Amino acid sequence: MPIPSSSIDTRPAPEPTDASPDWRHGAACRQVTPETFFPAAENGDSYDEQVTAAKAICHTCPVLKQCRAWSLLHLAYGVAGGLTERERSTLRRRQRRAHPRAAAAAHVAPVGEVAATATRRERRAAAVRYLAESRTSRDRAARQFHVSIRTIDRWLAEARASA
Known part of the structure; x- marks a missing residue:
């Protein structure tokens, strides 16, 4: 059975540095x-x-x-x-x-499951991850996570600040 190329991380492992060992x-x-x-x-x-x-x-x-x-x-x-x-x-x-709640938060699609079962912190993490991975619009993410666009913007700003 051939291995789908999407299942393999082909990026080379970066050389370790003192700041961020891999x-x-x-x-x-x-x-x-x-x-x-x-x-x-x-x-x-x-x-x-x-x-x-x-x-x-x-x-x-x-x-x-x-x-x-x-x-x-x-x-x-x-x-x-x-x-x-x-x-x-x-x-x-x-x-x-x-751990069904943690699994729901880690599960990106369908997003409705995350919004219905996860805590606010889990929903925020899932929303930020979803936006980064799917390249969807903020409007759509807000609808899927049952929050306002302003909340999505705040979550994204917090994620950028903590990164």
């Missing part, structure tokens, strides 16, 4: 080819062998925790953080069941 710089997977973490086989013994090899590298990695957290949010395919795509999917589902 956890990916210390990852064990940087020493091997990326194909190691995207098994060519879809199931069977060959798949199991490829996954075992990838997980062996993951489990020696000093940034396993950071990678796992990142992969749960950003990676749909392959092995990352010591988990396969199926394992990540299962873990996400368990997290949503255990």
Whole structure:
């Protein structure tokens, strides 16, 4: 099964600086080819062998925790953080069941779910994230989050100030 290019972060990891170290710089997977973490086989013994090899590298990695957290949010395919795509999917589902309000706030679409179930702080974070990721208008975001345009503008200003 081909890997969709949208599921892979192709940006190079920036070199760490004293001001902002990047956890990916210390990852064990940087020493091997990326194909190691995207098994060519879809199931069977060959798949199991490829996954075992990838997980062996993951489990020696000093940034396993950071990678796992990142992969749960950003990676749909392959092995990352010591988990396969199926394992990540299962873990996400368990997290949503255990913490439905937090899952609703992190979930960008459909936006109505966020507005209906999340706290004000979660709604604000989701709205700012939604505006940044979707490039939608402030008017539309205000309608979707059930707030005024003025509130959206205030949330954006607060996000810029805290960044």
